[in-house]
Amino acid sequence: MKGIAGKTGITIGLDVSDRFTEAYAIDANGEFVASWRIPTKAAAFREQLSRYPGARVVLEVGCHSPWISRQLRGDGFEVVVANPRRVRLIAESDSKCDRLDAEHLARLGRIDPGLLAPIVHRSEQAQRDRMLLLAREGLVRSRTVLINQARGFAKSLGTRLPSSSSEAFAKRVRDGVGENLFPGLAAILRTVEQLTREIHSIDRQIERLCEDRYPMTEQLRQPSGVGALTALAYVLTLEDPHRFAKSRDVGAFLGLRPRQRDSGDRHPQLRITKAGDQLMRRLLVGAAHYILGPFGPDTDLRRFGLRLAERGGKAAKKRASVAVARKLAVLLHRLWVTGEMYQAIGYGFTEGEQAA
Numbered sequence: 001m002k003g004i005a006g007k008t009g010i011t012i013g014l015d016v017s018d019r020f021t022e023a024y025a026i027d028a029n030g031e032f033v034a035s036w037r038i039p040t041k042a043a044a045f046r047e048q049l050s051r052y053p054g055a056r057v058v059l060e061v062g063c064h065s066p067w068i069s070r071q072l073r074g075d076g077f078e079v080v081v082a083n084p085r086r087v088r089l090i091a092e093s094d095s096k097c098d099r100l101d102a103e104h105l106a107r108l109g110r111i112d113p114g115l116l117a118p119i120v121h122r123s124e125q126a127q128r129d130r131m132l133l134l135a136r137e138g139l140v141r142s143r144t145v146l147i148n149q150a151r152g153f154a155k156s157l158g159t160r161l162p163s164s165s166s167e168a169f170a171k172r173v174r175d176g177v178g179e180n181l182f183p184g185l186a187a188i189l190r191t192v193e194q195l196t197r198e199i200h201s202i203d204r205q206i207e208r209l210c211e212d213r214y215p216m217t218e219q220l221r222q223p224s225g226v227g228a229l230t231a232l233a234y235v236l237t238l239e240d241p242h243r244f245a246k247s248r249d250v251g252a253f254l255g256l257r258p259r260q261r262d263s264g265d266r267h268p269q270l271r272i273t274k275a276g277d278q279l280m281r282r283l284l285v286g287a288a289h290y291i292l293g294p295f296g297p298d299t300d301l302r303r304f305g306l307r308l309a310e311r312g313g314k315a316a317k318k319r320a321s322v323a324v325a326r327k328l329a330v331l332l333h334r335l336w337v338t339g340e341m342y343q344a345i346g347y348g349f350t351e352g353e354q355a356a
Contacts, residue, residue: 008052008053008054008055008056009027009028010025010026010027010028010033010052010055010056011025011026011055011056011057011058011106011107011109011110012024012025012049012052012055012056012057012058012106013025013058013059013101013102013103013104013105013106013107013109014057014058014059014068014102014105015059015060015098015099015101015102015105016040016059016060016062016064016065016068017040017098018040018063018064019039019040020037020038020039020040020098021037021038021039021040021045022035022037022038022098022099022101022102023035023036023037023038023048023049023102024099024102024103024105024106025052025055025106026103026106026107026110028110030107030110035099035102035103036048040064042067042071045068045071045072046071046075049072049075049077050075053076053077054076054077054078055077055078056077056078056079056080056109056110056113057072057077057078057079057080058079058080058082058105058106058108058109058113058116059079059080059081059082059105060081060082060084060087060105061081061082061083061084061119061121062084065081065119065121066121066122066124066127067124069081069121070121070123070124080109080113080116080118081118081119081120081121082105082108082109082116082117082118082119083116083117083118083119085117085275086115086116086117087104087105087108087116120243122236122239123239126236126239129209129213129232129236130233130236130237132202132205132206132209133206133229133232133233133236133279134279135202136199136202136203136206136229137279139195139198139199139202140166140199142195143166143192143195143196143199144166146188146191146192146195147166147169147192149188150173150185150188150189153182153184153185154177154181154182157181157182159177159181161173161176161177162175162176162177166192166196167196169189169192170189170190170192170193170196173185173189174189203228203229206228206229206232207228209232210228210231210232214232214235214236216235216336217231217232217234217235218231219335219336219339220234220235220332220335220336222335222341222342223287223291223299223301223328223331223332223335223342223344224290224291224296224297224299224344225286225287225288225290225291225296225328226287226328226332229283230283230284230286230287231332233277233279233280233283234280234283234329234332235336237254237276237277237280238250238253238333238336241333241336241337242337244333247330247331247333247334247337248330250329250330250332250333251326251327251329251330252273252275253275253276254275254276254277254280254281254284254326254329255273255274255275255276255277255281256273256281256284256322256325256326256329257273257326258271258273281325284325284326284328284329285321285322285325287325287328288301288305288321288322288324288325288328289321291305291324291328292305292306292309292317292320292321292324297344298344298345299344299345300344300345300346300347301324301327301328301331302324304323304324304327305320305321305323305324306320308320308323331347
């Protein structure tokens with residue numbers, strides 16, 4: 001990325017909303033050039049920004065930023081997609097409006113884009129494929145809401161619905177208490193069954209997608225607890241594994257690194273940053289729960305997590321799950337980059353390191 005003001009000397013800040021986008025342009029010295037409003041449409045962006053070819057354009061990550069950034073880069077602009085966590089000057093301003101937000105983005109982007117921790121958006125194909133995972137996530141959440149609602153209604157009537165997996169919930173309820181426990185239960189059970197069928201259908205689509213378009217996912221499915229869903233989500237989240245200099249950088253990228261607020265001799269233990277992709281982080285933690293659970297096979301990851309969990313308390317178990325998820329994220333990156341065969345015991349460790 002170029003230095004101050006980029007290669008043309010013009011920096012444009014964009015405050016994007018659903019219907020309109022506020023634009024604010026400054027020159028290499030930070031002097032005002034122009035300010036105007038653009039309809040948030042592809043043709044309008046191309047027409048309105050064409051007067052500043054090659055300019056640096058700064059916008060915050062958001063719903064529209066993927067397609068806007070792809071289009072502007074294709075049109076020859078230098079694009080900076082700012083991480084919203086780094087733009088507190090805008091969020092905490094006591095004089096906030098679209099025009100001022102665009103100006104702040106332009107001025108921050110003119111000085112040093114690195115201060116904005118720029119986001120790299122996925123390709124359009126990866127974005128589309130990931131929507132399948134998000135659709136599945138929505139169906140799973142909807143099913144969980146209905147199951148919890150049914151259980152809550154039953155409790156209010158003094159009855160407990162039988163425990164079961166989500167897939168078997170409707171059958172277990174029909175066999176245990178019937179459909180007439182309260183009005184609407186039959187409709188809930190039918191909807192839960194329909195959602196389960198749709199989830200299974202998407203799971204089959206995910207398997208086909210892994211085989212046809214993302215064969216590298218097979219390499220990532222070697223560790224226990226990592227199935228097609230987690231492997232595909234990992235590939236679509238990172239997309240290019242070579243943009244990470246070290247495998248362990250992936251843990252921080254996915255928000256699994258503890259926050260750091262060291263000061264002098266004080267080194268407090270803080271929660272993880274939770275930056276990055278929420279779905280990917282949740283899938284990795286889910287895989288970690290399986291690894292540490294009763295059905296998880298004996299592996300280095302399991303041994304590592306159990307040692308942490310033995311330190312006592314519910315908090316220790318949570319920290320162990322997160323730590324295993326972080327190590328798993330690093331392991332998957334290494335498997336992807338090197339193409340190595342995974343060994344459950346002793347993978348990537350010397351004898352001395354294993355003993356430690």
